[in-house]
Amino acid sequence: MLIRSEALADQLAIDRLLKNVFPTEAEAALVRALRENGHNTLSLVACNDDGEVVGHLMFSPVQVGETDTGVQGLAPLCVHPDYRQQGIAAQLVREGFDTLNEFGYPACVVLGDPAYYSRFGFKPAADFGLRCKWDVPAEAFMAFEFAQGAFEQTSGEVAYCPEFDEL
Template sequence: MLIRVEIPVDAAGIDNLLRKAFGRDDEADLVQRLREDGLLTLGVVATDDEGGVVGYAAFTPVDVQGEDRQWVGLGPLAVEESLRRQGLGEKLVYEGLDSLNEFGYAAVVVLGAPEYYGRFGFKPAAQFNLHCRWPDSAEAFQLYVLANNALEGANGLVEYPPHFNHN
């Protein structure tokens, strides 16, 4: 098992994994549109011994109150069904956080299960007076701070690229 940053040859495998993992086309189509428009800040893949993509985490730019503060959103995150609950998703998230930290990004937001993302150190974004556009998402919308000054003057609406509005 190899965990690394995605390269162009991974695109078809990522697409296939997302369609299978979610049982629909929405997430795969989203990642495809983001990639085409240059809005994938980072993609992390897990590949098996044959080079097949068995896990994926996407990170895309987000704005805070309309301002680019070097924040990114995590998602979608997917692991092949037969490999779930073995820590692979965790490895993908940690690899992404490490890489983003090295690249100088300030913070990561995610819309997901608090009990899952909480163990990585994500905290409810509402604690920091931050929210996203989706109703009833306060509990699921979480924040991970990478840079010490990430929260200075940061509050209000965290906006994902418009591509996410199609889902």
């Protein structure tokens, strides 16, 4: 399995994957809009041995307390159903973390399953003084610091890019 940055030639394959994995086309539209509006910080793909895109992960900037602090939002993350339970999503997340950390981004937030994301070190965002803009279960909104103390000077409401409001 090869994990790499998204290339222009991958965009149609990513679009098909998102439409295949999610129940509606909302996530595919979200990814296209984030790309078109320059809100794609990092987009990774997982390719099988034939070079087919079988997994995708995107990070985009979020604002904390109406300030751009460099914190990134993880969403969406998906793997083709035929390739699940093989650790591909975990590889995408770890590679994403390594790349964002290497580029100096301080932290990441995610809205998702706490049982899944806690294994990567995500903790309840409320532990860092963060709250989600949307009315979501507190335990589903989580944060991860690439460097300890990344949220010490940052707290408040977290707002994803405006494209997420269309979901």
